[in-house]
Amino acid sequence: MVTSACVRVAVNGYGVIGKRVADAVALQNDMTLVGVADLVTDYRIRVAVERGFPVYAATEEGRAGMEAVGIPVAGTLDELLSQVDVVADCTPKKIGAENRPRYQAAGVKSIWQGGEKHEVAGYSFVAQANYAGALDRDSARVVSCNTTALTRVLHALHRHGWVKRARATLLRRATDPWESHMSGMINTVVPETTVPSHQGPDARTVMPDLDITTMAGAGPYNLSHIHFAMVETTRPVSLDELRRALEGAPRIAFVRASDGLVALNSVIELMRDLNRPRGDMWEVAVWEDALAVDDREVYVTFQVHNESIVVPETVDCIRALTGVERSAERSIARTDESMGIRKTFLSRSSRLAGSAMAGHA
Ligand SMILES: NC(=O)c1ccc[n+]([C@@H]2O[C@H](COP(=O)([O-])OP(=O)(O)OC[C@H]3O[C@@H](n4cnc5c(N)ncnc54)[C@H](O)[C@@H]3O)[C@@H](O)[C@H]2O)c1
Structure with missing residues (x-):
């Protein structure tokens, strides 16, 4: 020591x-x-x-x-x-x-x-x-940016004993902004042909008892990655429970399409507007208004700022x-x-907690 x-x-x-x-x-x-x-x-x-x-x-x-x-x-x-x-x-x-x-x-x-x-x-x-x-x-x-984000989100659920089986699709950025004059892609999406992609097994180096499979691809953008996770649960989990579990975990912050944060670029623009260094987002941004549940699974969509997470x-x-x-x-x-890592990005003008979830239960 x-x-x-x-x-x-x-x-x-x-x-x-x-x-x-x-x-x-x-x-x-x-x-x-x-x-x-x-x-x-x-x-x-x-x-x-x-x-x-x-x-x-x-x-x-x-x-x-x-x-x-x-x-x-x-x-x-x-x-x-x-x-x-x-x-x-x-x-x-x-x-x-x-x-x-x-x-x-x-x-x-x-x-x-x-x-x-x-x-x-x-x-x-x-x-x-x-x-x-x-x-x-x-x-x-x-661990990598993608594995860090997967681990944060799935650990938030796993620590409650809810994760029976997790499946996630990852769409990665083509290249980093500083080097985008040298490499990248245009007008296409490149699927990874190895299934599972390495991020799922990598998450198990942190949480060995997590049942997870990931598939991945890369697209012609350089602002960050996006993940879509479908998690089969050990019991039906309500939308409110899901929201509270994510809210209660470190370094996960909600964003809402209803606030105009409809895409990767709008969330990064918000980081710039908040005067964050280099426009960084150290938190995993989970779309609160895209959270969904049914009697077998929960569904989580989130953005991963690969340069800073x-x-x-x-x-x-x-x-x-x-x-x-x-x-x-x-x-x-x-x-x-x-x-300056936060649980919410627009706290001074946020609506009352929970009202954004109306209609999604
Ligand atoms: N870029 C991302 O999105 C990202 C996200 C998470 C993790 N990582 C990981 O972080 C690590 C670094 O990635 P990066 O994106 O910052 O790479 P980078 O290419 O942006 O930076 C690497 C730096 O190391 C320097 N370098 C090269 N050889 C060196 C040497 N022998 N000794 C000292 N410096 C040397 C380079 O000049 C460069 O400045 C990698 O393991 C990568 O997988 C990258």
């Missing part, structure tokens, strides 16, 4: 996830962001310099390239690792696993992201589902591995408070 009041953190890989993790760590009053490492030399890493984050070079070539364009380099990745308690690896898929021996040699605790396999750490993490099991471990993997999980994972906070609830509350 780390005893210092301030956990010293490194972020390796300052891309879509890493830059957000760095900002979130910098917000925590029980953590210090010692530095970020990468190997690019363009605007992406120069933003870290603008933010005042010490920049380290992950490779010798990276260092030479950074210095050639005037980026102040604080040192090598190994020098960064020698100063920290934990490293959040946010490098691309497969590179993270290659970094494992380096982290072990440095004696730092390590967190990987969902592009790596479960085996990289032997423990897959979603704060609300299995924080306690990560306490004092040497490493853990924060795993960021609060990574912050909680730092607390769990280092043991500085033993309670999942307290860590989640602390992270949520610091980042």
Whole structure:
């Protein structure tokens, strides 16, 4: 267990996830962001310099390239690792696993992201589902954006013993906004031909007793993912019970088509209007007016902001591995408070709870 009041953190890989993790760590009053490492030399890493984050070079070539364009380099990745308690690896898929021996040699605790396999750490993490099991471990993997969202929603039902069998269809974004000039697709949808898609089995690395199958595809948009879950229940669950179970779980917030939030783009526009950094949505947005039940199943439609949903999980994972906070609830509350994570997005003008459900029972 780390005893210092301030956990010293490194972020390796300052891309879509890493830059957000760095900002979130910098917000925590029980953590210090010692530095970020990468190997690019363009605007992406120069933003870290603008933010005042010490920049380290992950490779010798990276260092030479950074210095050639005037980026102040604080040192090598190994020098960064020698100063920290934990490293959040946010490098691309497969590179993270290659970094494992380096982290072990440095004696730092390590967190990987969902592009790596479960085996990289032997423990897959979603704060609300299995924080306690990560306490004092040497490493853990924060699961992917899709698996995080599935786990949050299904754990909210599973903890009541309601999930007999879950089925979900996932429509993924084609590419991330920053790189959409390089790749993506247009005017089509690409189905995954492996059934189940990997997200269902991945959710079982967090909740082993969950019966789940997922199917997936990708479409020509880059704002986020959407999931449609059909959950066979162990007993008839009323719409009000479903709504309360989701409302009572962390990091799930309702949105309503009746508020004009009719599509992925409108919800992201709301995040921008709320002045969220980068338009991020760390919560799973569940369409309250699309919730439905019958005597065998419940139906849930939700939006997953892939660029940001795993960021609060990574912050909680730092607390769990280092043991500085033993309670999942307290860590989640602390992270949520610091980042502005909410249960409702339009609280000052919301109608009375429950009235939006009229006609859907
Ligand atoms: N983008 C998403 O929607 C998303 C969502 C959840 C999880 N993830 C996972 O997060 C991880 C990171 O994904 P991303 O989307 O942020 O990738 P990214 O490509 O946006 O960022 C990766 C960063 O790592 C840097 N990098 C490359 N090689 C490196 C090395 N050897 N050492 C240090 N830095 C290096 C790159 O220059 C880049 O800045 C992956 O495991 C991915 O599967 C991504």
